Amino acid sequence: MFPRPIQQRPAATRAAYQVALPVALILWLLPLLGVAMTSLKPAADMTQGNYFGWPSHLAWSNYADVFRNSPIGWYILNSFKVTIPTVIGAVALSCMTGFALAIYKFRFNLVIFFIFVAGNFVPFQILMVPVRDLTLKLGLYNTITGLALFHVAFQTGFCTLFMRNFIKSLPNELIEAARVEGVSEVRIFWYVVLPLMRPAIAALSVLVFTFIWNDYFWATVLTNGVSTQPVTAGLYSLNGQWVAQWQLVSAGSIVAALPPVLMFFAMQRHFIAGLTLGAVK
C-alpha cells in the first residue's frame, strides 16, 4: 500500500494526520460552505454587509421564497422530465449495442465501436447548428422530447463504450454453453447476459442521470422558457432576476444541485465504477 499506512507511523504523525484531514476538507469545500451559509441568511444580513459572519438567524424562509416566488419548481420538474427518459433510453440502447459489439465478431465491429467512442468526445459546438436545425425541422424545438432525444443519442456513445467493455469481461463460456443448448441469441441476451449486467446498468444510470441533470449547453440551445427549460438553464435566468440577492441565488443553487448529490451519496460505489470508465480495474 502506498503511502505507508499511517498506523505504522509515530504517534505524532498520526495525530497530525487526524487534524489535517478535517482542516483540508474545510478548505476544499470553503466555497460551497460559504454558499450554504449564505443561503440561510436573512435579507437584512446582506444589506447590513454581514457577508461572512454567521447568519443572525437561520432564514429557512429563503428556500420557501425561492419556490414561492420563482418558477424553480417547474424547472426542476422539467429536469426530471428530460433526465429520466434519457437515462432509460440511453441505457437500453447501449445494453443492446454493447452486447452486439462485445459478443459477435463481424466486419466493422471495431470501426463502429470506435465511432461511438470518438463521437462521445467531440466538442458540442460541431453538433450545435445541425442538431438545432434538425430539432426545428422535426417540430421539436423547445420541447422536452427534442432535448431528451438528442441526449439519448449522444449518451449512447459513452454508454456503449462502458457496456461493451463490461460485457467483454464476462466469461464467454456462459454464452457458448447457452448456444450449445440451442438457446436463441435474443434469449441469450435477455436471460443470460442482461441479468449479469445489473451493476453496469446501475453505474451508468447514476452517471447519465448526473450528466444530463447538469447539462447546460444543450438546454440553452434547444429550449427556452419556463415550460421546458431544465433547472441549469433556469437557474441562469433566475440569477439575472435576483441581482445581488445572493441569499436567493445560493438557496436556488443548492436546490438545483441536490438531486444529483443525493443520487451520488445513495449510489456512490456504482457512480465511481462508472467514472473510471472500467479502464482502471
Next chain:
Amino acid sequence: MTSVTTNAAARRHGAWRRNQRRLAPLMFVAPGALMFLVYVVAPIFRSMSISFYDWDGMGAMKWIGFGNYVELWSDPAFLESLENNLIWLVLYMLAVPAGLFIAIFLNQSVRGIRIYKSLFFFPFVISQVVVGLIFTWFYAPDFGLLFKLSQMLTGHGIAILADERYATYGIIAAGLWPQIAYVMILYLTGLNNVAPDQVEAARLDGAKGWKMLWYVIIPQLRPATFIAVVVTVIGALRSFDLVSIMTQGGPYGSTRVLSYYMYEQALSEYGYRMGYGAAIAVVLFFIMMVFISGFIWKMYRDETER
C-alpha cells in the same frame, strides 16, 4: 391455403434460426447506431459543409468557399479565443498532479475516511452552473471573500472577473475545482490496485518517499494517468458553461474560448452567423481530434494485443 402460409412462416423462421448469429448483431446494434448516426455523426459532416457557406440559419445559403476560414485568420476575437483555449489546456493539466496529491493524502484506512473521500469528490457532482455561481460569489467585488482577502493583503481589492488581466484565470480556477476531484477519484482507484508485493519489495530495497512514488508507484498508475489526461484535455477544450455563467466572454471578450465564441457567433444576440460559427466549431473539432485519435489509437492497440 392456411398450410401454405404456415409453411412460409416456418421457412422464414428457419431462415432466422439459421442466420441468427449473423443477423442478431445487426439487430442489436441498429437502433443505437441509427440514433448516433442521425444526431452525432451526420451533424459533424453537416457542420463541415455549412462552414463553407454564408448563412443566417433561415435564408438562402451562399457558397463562399474558404471565406469563413480566411476571415477567422484575421479575426482578433478568434485568435484571442484560441489563445485562451491554450491557456485553459496548459493550466487544466494542473488537475493531474493536484488530483494525485489529494489521492495520496486520502489513501489511508482510518475511521471515517470513506466519508472524507466522498466529500472531497463532491464538487464534481455539482453542475458547472452552480460551480460558476459559487465562484462568482467568491470573487464578487466589494464583498467577495477573495476581494476582501486581496484588500487585506495589498490594500486594494481585486475584482478578478471584471479585470481582463485575471478573468480567464479566475474561471480556470473554478473549473479546476471539480476537475481535480475527478482526477482524484481516478487515482484513488488506481492506488487501490498498486501491487502490494512490489511496494514491499521496493521498501526492503530502501525506496521511500519521492523515489518510491516516482519509480514504483507512478509507473503502475499509468492507466489512471492516461484516463486522467484524456478527461482533463477534453474538459479544458469543452469549457463553455463556466465562461457563459461567470463572464459571458467579457470583460471586452477577454475570457472567450472557441466553444463560447462559436455560440456567440451562431446563436446569440450578436447575430446568426451559422456558417462562421460552424467554421469555428470545425477548428475546435480538429484540435480535439488530435487527442481523440490518440485515445482511439491506444484503445486499438490494447484491443489487438488481447
